[in-house]
Amino acid sequence: MASIDIAPVPAQDAVQAEGVWSRVRYHAASHPLGVVGALIMAAFVFAAVFANVLTVYDPVATSASLALAHPSEAHWLGND
Numbered sequence: 001m002a003s004i005d006i007a008p009v010p011a012q013d014a015v016q017a018e019g020v021w022s023r024v025r026y027h028a029a030s031h032p033l034g035v036v037g038a039l040i041m042a043a044f045v046f047a048a049v050f051a052n053v054l055t056v057y058d059p060v061a062t063s064a065s066l067a068l069a070h071p072s073e074a075h076w077l078g079n080d
Contacts, residue, residue: 028035047054069079 063079066075066079069075071078
């Protein structure tokens with residue numbers, strides 16, 4: 001009878017490809033203040049891109065009769 005030599009299979013745990021998201025998680029965990037800054041910048045960019053959808057009032061139109069009105073349901077922080 002002939003014998004067949006079978007090469008050992010390398011362990012799968014030893015070779016693991018590093019993905020993009022694992023590197024992102026590593027850097028986010030290493031630099032938490034950078035993550036906070038990135039989230040603030042993302043909020044600013046979101047507000048700038050969707051400004052027409054987020055606002056309901058014309059920024060140029062003014063009303064002298066409502067210039068110093070107190071807060072109300074229509075204007076929570078007043079109308080300056």
